[in-house]
Amino acid sequence: MAEVVKSSSRGQVALIQVDNPPVNALSQAVRQGLSDCLERALADAAIEAIVIACEGRTFIAGADIREFGKPHQPPALPAVIDTIEASPKPVVAAIHGTALGGGLEVALGCHFRVGVASAKCGLPEVKLGLLPGAGGTQRLPRLIGAEKALDMIVSGEPIDAAQAHELGLLDAVIDGELVDGAVAFAQQVVGEGRGLRRLSQLPVPACDPNLFEGYRQQIATKKRGFEAPARCIDTVQAAVELPFAEGVVKERELFEGLRAGDQSRAQRHVFFAEREVAKIPDVPKDTPTREVASVGIVGAGTMGGGIAMACANAGLQVTLLDREMSLVEGRLKAIAESYQSSAKRGRMGQAEAEARIARIAGADDYAALASVDLVIEAVFEEMEIKKTVFKQLDAVCKPGAILATNTSTLDVNEIAAATGRPQDVIGLHFFSPANIMRLLEIVRGDHTDKSVIATAMKLSRTLDKIGVLVGVCHGFVGNRILYPYRREALFLVEEGASPQQVDRVITDFGLPMGPFAMSDLAGLDIGWRVRKAQGKPEGERYSGTIADRLCEAGHFGQKTGQGFYRYEAGSRVPKPYPELQSLVEEVSRELGIERREISDEEILKRCIYPMINEGYKILDEGIALRASDIDIVWINGYGFPAYRGGPMFYGELEGLDRVHATICEYRDQHGALWEPSPLLAKAAAEAAESR
Ligand code: 3H9
Numbered sequence: 001m002a003e004v005v006k007s008s009s010r011g012q013v014a015l016i017q018v019d020n021p022p023v024n025a026l027s028q029a030v031r032q033g034l035s036d037c038l039e040r041a042l043a044d045a046a047i048e049a050i051v052i053a054c055e056g057r058t059f060i061a062g063a064d065i066r067e068f069g070k071p072h073q074p075p076a077l078p079a080v081i082d083t084i085e086a087s088p089k090p091v092v093a094a095i096h097g098t099a100l101g102g103g104l105e106v107a108l109g110c111h112f113r114v115g116v117a118s119a120k121c122g123l124p125e126v127k128l129g130l131l132p133g134a135g136g137t138q139r140l141p142r143l144i145g146a147e148k149a150l151d152m153i154v155s156g157e158p159i160d161a162a163q164a165h166e167l168g169l170l171d172a173v174i175d176g177e178l179v180d181g182a183v184a185f186a187q188q189v190v191g192e193g194r195g196l197r198r199l200s201q202l203p204v205p206a207c208d209p210n211l212f213e214g215y216r217q218q219i220a221t222k223k224r225g226f227e228a229p230a231r232c233i234d235t236v237q238a239a240v241e242l243p244f245a246e247g248v249v250k251e252r253e254l255f256e257g258l259r260a261g262d263q264s265r266a267q268r269h270v271f272f273a274e275r276e277v278a279k280i281p282d283v284p285k286d287t288p289t290r291e292v293a294s295v296g297i298v299g300a301g302t303m304g305g306g307i308a309m310a311c312a313n314a315g316l317q318v319t320l321l322d323r324e325m326s327l328v329e330g331r332l333k334a335i336a337e338s339y340q341s342s343a344k345r346g347r348m349g350q351a352e353a354e355a356r357i358a359r360i361a362g363a364d365d366y367a368a369l370a371s372v373d374l375v376i377e378a379v380f381e382e383m384e385i386k387k388t389v390f391k392q393l394d395a396v397c398k399p400g401a402i403l404a405t406n407t408s409t410l411d412v413n414e415i416a417a418a419t420g421r422p423q424d425v426i427g428l429h430f431f432s433p434a435n436i437m438r439l440l441e442i443v444r445g446d447h448t449d450k451s452v453i454a455t456a457m458k459l460s461r462t463l464d465k466i467g468v469l470v471g472v473c474h475g476f477v478g479n480r481i482l483y484p485y486r487r488e489a490l491f492l493v494e495e496g497a498s499p500q501q502v503d504r505v506i507t508d509f510g511l512p513m514g515p516f517a518m519s520d521l522a523g524l525d526i527g528w529r530v531r532k533a534q535g536k537p538e539g540e541r542y543s544g545t546i547a548d549r550l551c552e553a554g555h556f557g558q559k560t561g562q563g564f565y566r567y568e569a570g571s572r573v574p575k576p577y578p579e580l581q582s583l584v585e586e587v588s589r590e591l592g593i594e595r596r597e598i599s600d601e602e603i604l605k606r607c608i609y610p611m612i613n614e615g616y617k618i619l620d621e622g623i624a625l626r627a628s629d630i631d632i633v634w635i636n637g638y639g640f641p642a643y644r645g646g647p648m649f650y651g652e653l654e655g656l657d658r659v660h661a662t663i664c665e666y667r668d669q670h671g672a673l674w675e676p677s678p679l680l681a682k683a684a685a686e687a688a689e690s691r
Helices: 028-043 077-086 102-109 124-128 136-144 146-155 161-167 178-192 211-222 228-241 244-260 262-276 302-313 325-344 350-358 383-396 412-416 450-462 478-495 499-509 515-522 524-534 545-552 578-591 600-620 627-638 647-654 656-670 678-690
Strands: 005-010 013-018 049-054 091-095 098-100 112-116 120-122 172-174 294-298 317-321 360-363 374-377 402-405 425-430 439-443 466-470
Touching: 005 028, 013 028, 013 178, 028 049, 028 077, 049 178, 077 102, 091 102, 091 178, 098 102, 102 120, 102 136, 112 161, 112 178, 120 161, 124 146, 124 228, 124 262, 136 146, 136 228, 136 244, 146 211, 146 228, 161 172, 172 178, 211 228, 228 244, 244 262, 262 627, 262 647, 294 302, 302 317, 302 325, 302 350, 302 360, 302 425, 317 325, 325 350, 325 360, 350 360, 374 383, 383 402, 383 412, 402 450, 412 425, 425 450, 439 450, 439 627, 450 466, 466 627, 478 499, 478 515, 478 545, 478 578, 478 600, 478 627, 499 515, 499 600, 515 524, 524 545, 545 578, 600 627, 600 647, 600 656, 600 678, 627 647, 647 656, 656 678
Parallel strands: 013 049, 049 091, 091 112, 098 120, 112 172, 294 317, 294 374, 317 360, 374 402, 402 425, 439 466
Antiparallel strands: 005 013, 425 439
16 A cells, blocks of 8 residues: 655654645544654654655645544544644644645644645635534634634635734745745754744633624524534634633534534535536546637526626626617626626725626627637527527537527427537526526536537536536426425415415525525516416326416516515515415315415425435436435525535435335325335335345
8 A cells, every 4th residue: 555654854854744645634544654653753863853744736635534424543633633742843834735624733733834825724624514623623722813713613714825824823934845945944943942832732812702602693694504613613612711621622522523413424425526526427537628718698688697797707708699789788787887886895806897897798799709619598498589599609600619508497409409510509507696606507418519518517617616417308407306396385385384384494494595485586477487388287286376376466576576475665575464375275275175284394394305206306317417416406506505415415314215105105195296206216225224
């Protein structure tokens, strides 16, 4: 096995180097290697100081997250760090890349820290549903004060070398070769006879006694539902209130509690799922991509405008096109105002705002798209209109240009067939507002070229989005799962629940909005139009009755001030109103449904379990590559709480055999809409066997 920690010497300085690609995570072998190398350096009388550095692209990026679900193997990281700190010979951490989590904790155990100007330091454990568990919550406040330590530990955001230096987290920023600089620093420490700085022995600088309460209030809404941020605050408070030895005991206890809990399991799943999503078996990493520097956008509506901003934010040149110049100009004005307001609020500099505005030009003639590298169509969601647009694009665009549709439901293959180049056509389904939402569903058609897929995946990263490759079906992954969720929410109201009860159960579960507040926000007229076009399904329960009645009365949700809720002028706060209750009761009577009390538990299962079932159908049909991709879609596109891991992971947490059994019961009560997916049945049998 390759040696993951190596030691050598530079004169009287021992150099210990971790070499565990890709990110030098602290696996058992690394912990053991560090411990052994330290022991040797301490025993060697010729050695006067020690430098800990890393090979490869980064300093230690933390504990090895893959080990967290497995039985622990010694040596434990806190023990290794205690040995470093206790060393009578000065130990210097030499940081490049990112010193994260357990990596920064190793550095905090050293007596001194130096780093290159591009280095970053952070404690991102909170993003994995954890807290720093190797002394970080106790040592960092002693070094930089409780307030700054709280900022770093509760947000999980890294700071750069300049900030770290200013705070005293880095003792020096090294110009030139890092290891040479660190060795010289260590020699200087020895030469000057500088005392060793053991952070555990320092007092925490005095801080505002109200600091912790203020912080707790801040996170109550910002981090609603997440357990780890509050525990992070508890540990930093412990650093202020308890001696170091007791503080680390508390830290360990809270860390272990989080590590063993469902939230951290879910967030660790999301960490790996986000990285997995980029891997497409038949489109390997080295697939050639096409250059995308300029983008044409057809359709200057809200969606087209948001996509234009997303592209301009990433430095791409944009041409925004619509039939009439007045429409384009109106949108360009709105975009300019949005950038100006961001500059005024300090979110970006004035020059940056102006540069982004200047990147977006307007046009009303397709000839303006003749030389662009990529076109994204964002016109009205109707097949005939889309086909007309694609015919025009086919006629004017240069060979090799990528032609993308932002359709959220329509058949990408049919759109592609309107052109003579289906290999260049792909779906790029943005989520509204497109300049903010992180998700991009990338829809692969039957003939889409692999280079087009690879380019779209790369584009998602350029736009700072997370691209998920999906196949063609009605609604792709995200909206297809939304349908049964909304359907059951509507049935529940017909059967006796109120929209506010359903919405409360769903927001308590962790979504930012319930299905009814969400429908009001999106506009009820869109679904109404689709239902009218499709007609009522035969032999199947129809879920649209209440929504149809509202629309027939001109109530389309927020935009008309009334829908499932009522909205006061200029307000987005949903208020229940008595007439809706009467309407709902009338519909139940007409449908012959006897209204009943419905428990919160039933509401949750009726809304979430059909999402899991639909997810398995999607997997079975090959529309998504893997279950975790579905989780990524719902977390990033619809606000499914990351601490539940996405709908598919939540199904596993619930126990797939139990989920399946409940779905079968609902099928017996409510009919074929609840027919379980055969793939779910198979997964359920496996889950039952392993129980
Ligand atoms: C911790 O430290 C707890 C301690 O307080 C207490 C312990 C007692 N472990 O992201 P990338 C893999 S908690 C295992 O694509 P980048 C990753 O899955 C930890 N694997 O690269 C991927 O694998 P693959 C606190 C890890 O350059 C590959 O490395 N630390 C780990 O875009 C490349 O990753 C963190 O939370 C890990 N810790 O970004 C830091 N990290 O190639 C988490 C990465 O098979 N890591 N992998 O898909 C990161 O934030 C980013 O990976 C980093 C590099 C910024 C380092």
